[in-house]
Amino acid sequence: MNTVVLTKGVPDFREEQVSFDEDGHLERGKTPTVMNPNDRPALRAALQAKVRTGGTVSLMSMGPPGYEDVLREGMEDVYADDCYLLSDREMGAADTWATAMTVATGLQRLADSPDLVVAGFKTADGETGHTGPQTAYCLGWPLVTHVTSLDVDAAAGRLRAERLVDGDASEVETVEAPLPCFVVADPEFEPTYRTASHRLAHKDLRDATQQRARNLEDHLTVWDHEDLNLDPDYIGLDGSPTIVAGVDPIPKAPAERDATVVDGSRPSELEPVLSELTPYAAGD
Amino acid sequence: MTEHERYEAVVVGCGPGGAAAAAALARNGVETLVLERGVDAGSKNVSGGVIYAEESAPYTIESLFPGFREQATERPVTDNYIHNVAGDRVKTFDIGELHHHDTAWADSVLRRPMDSWLAERVHERTRETGGGLLTEIHVTGLLRENGEIVGVRTEELAPIEADLIVAADGVNSELARDAGLMDWDDPAEWFQGVKAVVDMDPAVLDDRFDIDPDEGEAHLFSGDLFDGVRGGGFLYTNRESLSIGTVFHLDSLADERAEPQELLDALLTHPLLAQWLGEEYREREYSAKLVPDSKKVAHESPHDDRLVLVGDAAGQMQAQGPIIKGMNHAVSAGALAAEAFADARSRGDPHRAGEFYERKLREEGVMAKLRPRSYDLVGRLSEIDAVDRVATAVADSALGRLGLRARPGSSNAPTTPPARRDGSRYRTALRDAPDRHRRGAG
Known part of the structure; x- marks a missing residue:
């Protein structure tokens, strides 16, 4: 079974890392690029599939050559066998549709056609959550989104997934889909390894991967638009039906509420807290 | 099924x-x-x-x-001593023979x-x-x-x-x-061990114990260091640290209402140990363990x-x-x-x-x-006596002047000086020991 995980490098939005200019616009040059945090559940889902059913896991990303660090990080995380970077200037400034076109072409270009493609919920920069579903559309594959647990039966050519209905954590449905299939892992996705043999296989993979990630170049394939036989008019900025008209920084919400600090170790100080809260508990 | x-x-x-x-x-x-x-x-x-x-x-x-x-x-344990403390007197025995009995090797x-x-x-x-x-x-x-x-x-x-x-x-x-x-629940069936690991530069360690890097020592401590609580202490040399600890009968700890970590502190701060620990030392870790007494519970x-x-x-x-x-x-x-x-x-x-x-x-x-x-x-009474019988006393010194314990010719001359030692190693006196520990010095 062959699994591919889609990943993207995004600005590191954590405090201390991210840098904005005076107008509140992101300074890309001063902000480090990291793996999209929402891709981690996708990596975990792919790793679980590999541990449980064997086969290979590949990573694929579209972006500038600097994404190699992101791929290395992803490789260590998912114990990937190899990485594919779709990269050239013609692909730059693509919207979600042009990206989906490019990535779907990359997936079809793979020597061993994938049985399962996993993507993260949405990227930390674009926040659309469109690229995954659009890629599935381009491939003409079934799509299962908001997946929180996954069980692949490679022999039967099916998968069974639990998913959040409309992204609602309180409503979960179980669906089955034929392979090949496109899965979007929800941030709530938790892999489970409940047997010793799975854990041992996991450990074997970890030991084997550490060396591989160090020599990423040997496992990295870079494809440009010519390798993929893509018309520049259909990818990148030229192939994007949508454009970003502008970015407005959202002002920080003012802290209007008053805060009182209470020493929790003194029971006497807790009494007023209790009397404040009591009316609410009573439903008044 | x-x-x-x-x-x-x-x-x-x-x-x-x-x-x-x-x-x-x-x-x-x-x-x-x-x-x-x-x-x-x-x-x-x-x-x-x-x-x-x-x-x-x-x-x-x-x-x-x-x-x-x-x-x-x-390190291999190449030398073994037990120090029996009675009041302000320390009697040191070389228990190498006891140690070597049936021992192919022993390593810290x-x-x-x-x-x-x-x-x-x-x-x-x-x-x-x-x-x-x-x-x-x-x-x-x-x-x-x-x-x-x-x-x-x-x-x-x-x-x-x-x-x-x-x-x-x-x-x-x-x-x-x-x-x-x-189903052990009787405190008499348990020992309580408490141990500290003290960092020590290997060169300093070799110097203070006068050993080569491929040698090591085990020191045991018995007697009234511990306010009447039944048990003893130990010190083992590691490559770059010392393991120092105490092992007590749990029932005795309970009877005397003693805190095991305080007893360990009593050992660590005892003038007896200053010759090895020096004036300053750093505890890397501190830990406690219950140990069953096989004689009763194996x-x-x-x-x-x-x-x-x-x-x-x-x-x-x-x-x-x-x-x-x-x-x-x-x-x-x-x-x-x-x-x-x-x-x-x-x-x-x-x-x-x-x-x-x-x-x-x-x-x-x-x-x-x-x-x-x-x-x-025989019972547990003879544990120390048994050691006494097989051990060779190497020094009988006043507490605080262990520095002289193996020096031939001192007033507290050992009955049998350890063969492979010269006196020079014990030049470290107990600078910080209180004066009362210095009296009776040879």
Whole structure:
């Protein structure tokens, strides 16, 4: 079974890392690029599939050559066998549709056609959550989104997934889909390894991967638009039906509420807290 | 009946006993799964720190893990002393002879690096059998079917079935308790060990003890350092640190209402130790451990159904006066349990392993060491006396002037100076010792 995980490098939005200019616009040059945090559940889902059913896991990303660090990080995380970077200037400034076109072409270009493609919920920069579903559309594959647990039966050519209905954590449905299939892992996705043999296989993979990630170049394939036989008019900025008209920084919400600090170790100080809260508990 | 994941053998705990069992099982081609609770094997352990290889033992850890001494231990114990403190007098004995009796070698160890080293090898070898070692797995109890023990339950994994279950899960063995094989609750059956590891630059260490880098010392402390609490102290040299600790009878601690860590502090700050610790020292870690007294609790029949108990889980910790032997017996027991399973399996009846294990413990002399018959007659009173008889007194000095304890010609001249020492090593006097400790100096 062959699994591919889609990943993207995004600005590191954590405090201390991210840098904005005076107008509140992101300074890309001063902000480090990291793996999209929402891709981690996708990596975990792919790793679980590999541990449980064997086969290979590949990573694929579209972006500038600097994404190699992101791929290395992803490789260590998912114990990937190899990485594919779709990269050239013609692909730059693509919207979600042009990206989906490019990535779907990359997936079809793979020597061993994938049985399962996993993507993260949405990227930390674009926040659309469109690229995954659009890629599935381009491939003409079934799509299962908001997946929180996954069980692949490679022999039967099916998968069974639990998913959040409309992204609602309180409503979960179980669906089955034929392979090949496109899965979007929800941030709530938790892999489970409940047997010793799975854990041992996991450990074997970890030991084997550490060396591989160090020599990423040997496992990295870079494809440009010519390798993929893509018309520049259909990818990148030229192939994007949508454009970003502008970015407005959202002002920080003012802290209007008053805060009182209470020493929790003194029971006497807790009494007023209790009397404040009591009316609410009573439903008044 | 539920289908469970199955292994031929499951070993719970990867200390020396579990590691020995796993290595010997793997050597016999038994598919062996090892489950360790710690993040890293050894992370839960607090052993004081000398592992013995007895000449009479059926197995040693080196025989099961070639390269162990070279790579996993700290220093060989080449010299042994016991310091008996009476008031402000210290009587120092060279107990090398007692130590060397039946000892092929003895090395100081730090359990964290030692157990990590073992765990790596255990995983490699058991992986070849189709099993392997998993860490961070908490085995919570036994899996039973129709009242019979058939496997283990864990917090993290679905239940696992096995033909052999080795409980090497230590002094608080949940498996032994679950099986009803451990019911020690009398404080008289326990020792309380407390230990500190003090960092020391190897060059300074070699200088202060006057030893070469490939030598090491074991010092034991007895007498009234401890306000009448029954027990003693120890100091072992590691490569770059000292292990210093105390071991007390738990009932005595309770009777005297003593705090074990205060007793350890009493030892650490005792003028006796200043010659080695110097004026300033850094404690790297501090830990406490309950230790069973094998003379009272070593289980004569440590098995039930498919379960066998190994090491501390079976009470296999021998306190021979101030000398504590636990790890070596755990190693013997673990390997014998594996042997027993291989025998039982080749007879087509793997579930008789427990019965064979019990017989091997007896026939190989392990049980006789753990529960010596003579103990019933002699009792614990003579623990120190026994040492006195075999030891050679090397110095009888005033407390605080141990610096002179081995210098020939001093007024506190040793009755028998240790042959391989010259006096120069003891130039370190106790600069910081209170004056009262200086009186009577030679």
